Amino acid sequence: MKINRRNFLKGTAAAGVAAATGFPHIWIKNASLAYAAGGEIKVGVLYSLTGTTAIIETSLNHATIMAIEEINAAGGINGMKVVPVVEDPASDPATFAEKARRLVVGEKCVSVFGSYTSASRKAVLPVFEKYHNLYWYPTLYEGRECSTNVIYTGAVPNQQQKDFIPWLIKNFGKKFYLIGSNYIYPKEENNVCKILLKRLGGEVVGEEYVPLGHSEFSAVINKFKETQPNVIFSTVVGDSVVALHRQYKAAGLNPKKMPMASLTTSEDEVAAMGGEFGAGHFTSAPYFMSYDSPENHRFVEAFKKRWGKDKTTNFVSEPAYFQVHLFRQAVAKLGKGDITPPQIRKAAWGQEYKAPEGLVKIDPKNSHTYLWPKIGEWQASGQAKIIEESKEWVEPLPYWAYPGQVCTPTGMVEKKS
Ligand code: ACM
Numbered sequence: 001m002k003i004n005r006r007n008f009l010k011g012t013a014a015a016g017v018a019a020a021t022g023f024p025h026i027w028i029k030n031a032s033l034a035y036a037a038g039g040e041i042k043v044g045v046l047y048s049l050t051g052t053t054a055i056i057e058t059s060l061n062h063a064t065i066m067a068i069e070e071i072n073a074a075g076g077i078n079g080m081k082v083v084p085v086v087e088d089p090a091s092d093p094a095t096f097a098e099k100a101r102r103l104v105v106g107e108k109c110v111s112v113f114g115s116y117t118s119a120s121r122k123a124v125l126p127v128f129e130k131y132h133n134l135y136w137y138p139t140l141y142e143g144r145e146c147s148t149n150v151i152y153t154g155a156v157p158n159q160q161q162k163d164f165i166p167w168l169i170k171n172f173g174k175k176f177y178l179i180g181s182n183y184i185y186p187k188e189e190n191n192v193c194k195i196l197l198k199r200l201g202g203e204v205v206g207e208e209y210v211p212l213g214h215s216e217f218s219a220v221i222n223k224f225k226e227t228q229p230n231v232i233f234s235t236v237v238g239d240s241v242v243a244l245h246r247q248y249k250a251a252g253l254n255p256k257k258m259p260m261a262s263l264t265t266s267e268d269e270v271a272a273m274g275g276e277f278g279a280g281h282f283t284s285a286p287y288f289m290s291y292d293s294p295e296n297h298r299f300v301e302a303f304k305k306r307w308g309k310d311k312t313t314n315f316v317s318e319p320a321y322f323q324v325h326l327f328r329q330a331v332a333k334l335g336k337g338d339i340t341p342p343q344i345r346k347a348a349w350g351q352e353y354k355a356p357e358g359l360v361k362i363d364p365k366n367s368h369t370y371l372w373p374k375i376g377e378w379q380a381s382g383q384a385k386i387i388e389e390s391k392e393w394v395e396p397l398p399y400w401a402y403p404g405q406v407c408t409p410t411g412m413v414e415k416k417s
Contacts, residue, residue: 035110043085045084046113048091049088059311062303066303068084117183118183138316149341155396168230174201177206178190179235179244181214218247266283313356368398368407373390374390
């Protein structure tokens with residue numbers, strides 16, 4: 001049975017619609033919203049342009065807008081123009097929730113592209129769940145989540161840590177100091193790191209969390225000196241990344257002996273701190289600006305042309321960009337009929353796109369994305385030299401570190417015996 005507005009208005013039985021869409025009957029209420037009215041499709045763009053994570057989130061706004069402009073320049077989606085509604089949630093989770101509600105309820109956006117921190121993703125989730133809307137989240141995160149209302153295009157721990165931790169142990173040693181910003185992502189990501197270190201015979205010699213926006217690292221750096229780790233594993237985010245690297249170098253520490261190994265330091269933070277402060281440290285991510293592929297050359301060139309010659313691309317702006325093209329493909333698949341968030345989600349499952357990092361795919365099993373893990377060493381130029389690279393795309397396993405738990409397409413977590 002094909003669902004369109006006409007047969008909905010005729011009073012089609014709720015159960016029939018629910019069965020056809022694969023979503024609960026509660027969705028019916030929202031199906032009457034005019035999501036694709038007047039030949040336009042409204043989408044929300046919810047990235048911080050101010051506050052402590054604007055240092056990275058501004059690039060996510062830019063990548064999203066650029067992809068939307070590309071789509072519209074090529075004729076839109078099935079002739080429909082994509083209209084971005086931009087909000088600045090100011091790096092504040094409560095403001096994220098408030099703006100998300102405005103985009104979904106007030107603006108009737110059919111999807112929202114947004115968030116860097118997991119704290120802001122967690123803050124908006126109830127809005128998307130309540131209104132059965134769809135959130136496209138491009139940021140690497142800690143896993144252990146599979147909401148029905150999110151498409152996850154950033155890396156989960158098996159796509160960032162699985163090869164990185166053994167590589168760090170092999171090249172530098174087993175003693176790790178874990179330093180992160182004080183919120184859910186660094187704590188959960190460090191729990192995965194501790195599980196891996198235990199399996200590999202590693203040791204945690206210190207674990208510390210600093211407030212978001214923290215800029216005074218002398219006490220932490222004294223602890224690095226006291227405990228002499230082989231690796232400083234950093235999940236510090238935002239402006240603090242700049243302060244940490246500058247103060248590390250000013251304290252006379254040497255990345256050849258005690259490198260920082262990060263999941264959150266990208267070209268944008270290195271540009272802000274200055275290449276000499278990043279040089280010799282490492283990041284694990286599926287994308288670096290220096291990656292040599294025709295798709296990446298095009299992406300970098302277009303980004304600079306649109307936003308400025310000095311602008312950098314990074315491992316969060318790249319998924320922020322490609323996820324809009326995956327959205328385009330999903331909506332295109334739906335044709336010109338009713339375009340609703342649950343239909344888009346279903347159509348997005350299995351979509352593939354030749355992204356700057358390589359061919360990516362949305363996994364229908366869990367709405368996360370197949371990606372291409374890499375390890376980069378930062379150079380004084382501000383770019384990363386890619387020193388390790390996966391030979392195949394890596395399946396997203398959001399519960400990888402927690403055996404027995406898997407996502408299902410309905411957003412449930414199943415425990416396998
Ligand atoms: C993050 O908070 N997911 C970087």
